[in-house]
Amino acid sequence: MYDRDLPTKILKIAKPELLGFDPKGLFIPIVDSFKDKPETAFFPGGRGFYYDKEEEFKSQREIKILVLGNDFGKQSDYNNFIEGKKRDADTGTWKNLIKIFNESYNVLDGNFPWDNCFFSNVYLGLRLKGVKKIGGSLGKIDKDYKDKSFKILSKKIEIIRPKLIITLGKIVKMEMDRLDKINSNIKIVNIIHPSMYNSNVKHxxxxxxxxxxxxxxxxxxxxxxxxxxGIK
Known part of the structure; x- marks a missing residue:
């Protein structure tokens, strides 16, 4: 699909109140904090696009590939990101993901189709104290939150209409296996989570x-x- 304002369109159906956040504060909504400046970060913490700062940011893209992670991570890491103390693109997830995707295309003439990708997560919340940083699922904490997150994920897929979904890690794969009504024409491929590349690539x-x-x-x-x- 062509859409220069894809993140905004998704945010309209992913409003915090739709997620039914627990009053105990288990989940913190992520807002579109980078609406006016392109940043390489998984949506909705960032715009959801890969952006090489040495190249001109392309605001209009043909989205064919949806790359799905688990969630955006810890509240403290997100706060550092918002305050400009850290860049999401400098994390192990992005560094290894860039390496994996680029090297997968070295056997062909051309480059990996970064402009055709949209990066997001199954869960749009943040991990607070008591939730381990790596592994696990926010969906295990609260069934209602999980159900609402799946509804938003389904709507997101409906809006983007990807030809390919690449899931990162076994947890995301398990969540996607439970998701009903995915168009049978959409190819789904699971790979290891990039943050665990060195220990898991052997599998x-x-x-x-x-x-x-x-x-x-x-x-x-x-x-x-x-x-x-297969999607070209």
Missing amino acids: EKYTTKDGGTITAEYALKMKIKDAIL
């Missing part, structure tokens, strides 16, 4: 056309490459 497997199996880094590259070639 990646890819079956070749002749029935053979390759593993680790090359399997990951082939999985992504084939998925993208």
Whole structure:
């Protein structure tokens, strides 16, 4: 789809009150704090687009690929991001994701289609004290929150109409497996979570056309490459 204001369109259906936040403060809504300046960050903490500061930001993009993480992370990390003390693009998630995606395209002529990607999360809340930073699911804490988050995720997919969804990590894959009514024409591919690249890449497997199996880094590259070639 072509839409220069895609994040704003999604925010209209992802208002905090729709999420039914617990009065105990388990969840903190994320607002579109970067509406007027492009930042590389998963939506809604950032605009949801990959932006190389050395290139001109493209406000109008043809979105074909939805990349889904779990959630935006801890409240303290988000506050540092908002205050400009840290950049989301400097985290292990982004550094490894950029490496993985670019290397998956090295076997072809051309570059990875960053401009065709939208980056977001299954859950739009933040992790407060008592919720571990890595792993786990916000959906396990509150069923009502999970149900409302899934409704927003379904609407998000309906708005974007991606041809490919790349899920990051086994937790996101499990959540997506529970999501009903995903268009059967949308291809879904799961890869390891980039933040855990070094310890988990050995678990990646890819079956070749002749029935053979390759593993680790090359399997990951082939999985992504084939998925993208399949939507062109």
